[in-house]
Amino acid sequence: MPDIFVAKDAKKERKRPTVSIQSADRWQKDPAAKKPKKATVSYPKTHKEKEKLPGHTSNPLTSFSYYPDHAKFITQDPEERVILLLRRHPITNLRWIIIAAIFVMAPLFLAAFPIVDFLPIRFQIIVVISWYLLTLAFIFEEFLSWFFHVNIITDERIIEVDFVNLIYREITDANIDQIQDVTVQMGGVIRTVLNYGDVVVQTAAQIPQIEFEAVPNPDRVSRILRELRVEEEQEKLEGRVR
Amino acid sequence: MEPIIPILGFSVWIVAKLLFLFALLIYIIFSLVVVRQVNLMTETLEVGFESPLKTAAGAHLLLAIGVFILALIIL
Numbered sequence: 001m002p003d004i005f006v007a008k009d010a011k012k013e014r015k016r017p018t019v020s021i022q023s024a025d026r027w028q029k030d031p032a033a034k035k036p037k038k039a040t041v042s043y044p045k046t047h048k049e050k051e052k053l054p055g056h057t058s059n060p061l062t063s064f065s066y067y068p069d070h071a072k073f074i075t076q077d078p079e080e081r082v083i084l085l086l087r088r089h090p091i092t093n094l095r096w097i098i099i100a101a102i103f104v105m106a107p108l109f110l111a112a113f114p115i116v117d118f119l120p121i122r123f124q125i126i127v128v129i130s131w132y133l134l135t136l137a138f139i140f141e142e143f144l145s146w147f148f149h150v151n152i153i154t155d156e157r158i159i160e161v162d163f164v165n166l167i168y169r170e171i172t173d174a175n176i177d178q179i180q181d182v183t184v185q186m187g188g189v190i191r192t193v194l195n196y197g198d199v200v201v202q203t204a205a206q207i208p209q210i211e212f213e214a215v216p217n218p219d220r221v222s223r224i225l226r227e228l229r230v231e232e233e234q235e236k237l238e239g240r241v242r
Numbered sequence: 243m244e245p246i247i248p249i250l251g252f253s254v255w256i257v258a259k260l261l262f263l264f265a266l267l268i269y270i271i272f273s274l275v276v277v278r279q280v281n282l283m284t285e286t287l288e289v290g291f292e293s294p295l296k297t298a299a300g301a302h303l304l305l306a307i308g309v310f311i312l313a314l315i316i317l
Contacts, residue, residue, distance in 0.1 A: 060291035070290030085289065120255065122316045126262060129309055133269065140276070140302060144295070148283045161287055166279045169286070 043081060043155070055220070061147070063087040063196075064216040066224075073152060073159065075173065084153040084224055088146060088214040089196035096142040103135040141166060151212040153224060155231070158201060160210050172210055174203040177232045182225050184218045201225070259317040266310040273303040 044050045044067055055066035064086060065071070071082040107128050110116065116124050145163060152159040159173040179201055186197030191214075199212040199221050215221060245254045280299040284292040 060289045068289065070288060072288040074286045119258075123255075123258065123262070126309070126313050126317060129312070130262075130266070130269075133306060133309055136302065136305070137269075137272070137276070140298065144280065144283065147291070147295075148287055150287060150289075163283060166275060169283075171286075 055217070063089055071152070073161065075159070075171065076154070077156070080154045080156050082152055082154050083228070084151075084221065086151040086153070086212055086215045086221065087149065089194060089216050091190065091194055091196070092214050093142070093146055096138075100135060100139045100142070103138065104132075107131060151210075151215065153221075153228070155228065158210060158225070160212070172207050174201070174205040174207065174210055176225075176228045177236070178204040179225065179229055180204055182222050184222050186218055199225075255317075259313070262313055262317060263310065266306070266313055270303070270306045270310060273299075273306040277303055 044053060047069070050056050050067045050069070053066050055064055056068075057065055058069050059065075060070070062085075064084075066084055068082060068085045071085050073082075076082075110128075116127050119127065145165070148161065148163040150161050152161070155176075157173045157175050158179070159171065162170045162172075164170060181202035183200040183202070184197060185200060186192065186195075191197050194216075195218075196214050196216045197218040199215060199218045201210045201212070202208060203210060212218075212221065246252065277296075277299045280295050284295060
């Protein structure tokens with residue numbers, strides 16, 4: 001019985017699906033087409049392979065080190081590999097460098113502003129030496145605060161090590177598979193010109209948010225995190241979870 | 243003629259010297275804390291720059307001790 005109540009377009013949609021012989025051959029010839037897309041993370045095995053990677057450097061004072069040569073932290077697992085070591089962009093140190101320069105130059109103005117002239121000369125010498133000692137302590141503490149405030153991305157976790165001051169430290173970590181959202185925030189003239197910004201990572205861990213503050217190449221950091229998340233999903237599918 | 247504190251009978255500069263030495267002693271204790279914390283930091287995070295940092299912390303402590311001894315001698 002003809003379908004007189006069905007529109008012509010619907011009749012066209014009722015065509016039986018056909019499988020062409022050509023596509024079937026391709027399916028059989030290319031088994032790799034069945035496999036899910038592999039992650040693009042590849043781990044360098046030798047130092048020479050590391051040197052070829054963009055962003056890799058042997059400089060321990062760098063703010064962005066891809067597969068750093070020497071990077072270990074206290075809670076690292078034996079099989080865990082450090083993929084990225086991040087610090088705040090060096091320009092963030094400009095404030096305390098300027099303050100330190102003012103501190104260094106300050107005793108030179110004592111001739112114009114005789115603040116300690118009432119003291120005997122031997123006391124004035126000790127005052128000036130003590131001033132430079134305090135300036136040195138200020139510079140050292142600021143440097144240590146910048147140097148040891150690092151964000152580490154391994155193949156399993158993201159870690160934030162923060163030495164707030166000499167007597168207080170905070171270490172936060174979250175597994176890669178707990179990452180729910182990665183946001184890159186980069187605004188302002190200086191940040192845009194120097195290419196640094198914040199990477200905010202929303203996690204399903206107890207600490208809901210880990211923030212990589214003022215890190216260089218934030219877009220690349222986001223891309224690396226994305227690749228690692230895909231790799232983690234791949235590991236789960238293949239049953240290679242550690 | 244050095245000014246003398248009437249109640250104590252000492253020269254005011256002796257009191258000033260004691261205060262300076264006390265402040266420098268506190269600073270030496272601070273330097274010891276810096277050395278200890280640098281050791282703790284380098285144990286927490288190793289990036290291949292531990293030697294220069296420990297050397298700088300040690301030099302800072304020696305400098306603080308040196309200034310203390312200098313103050314003890316010349317003040």
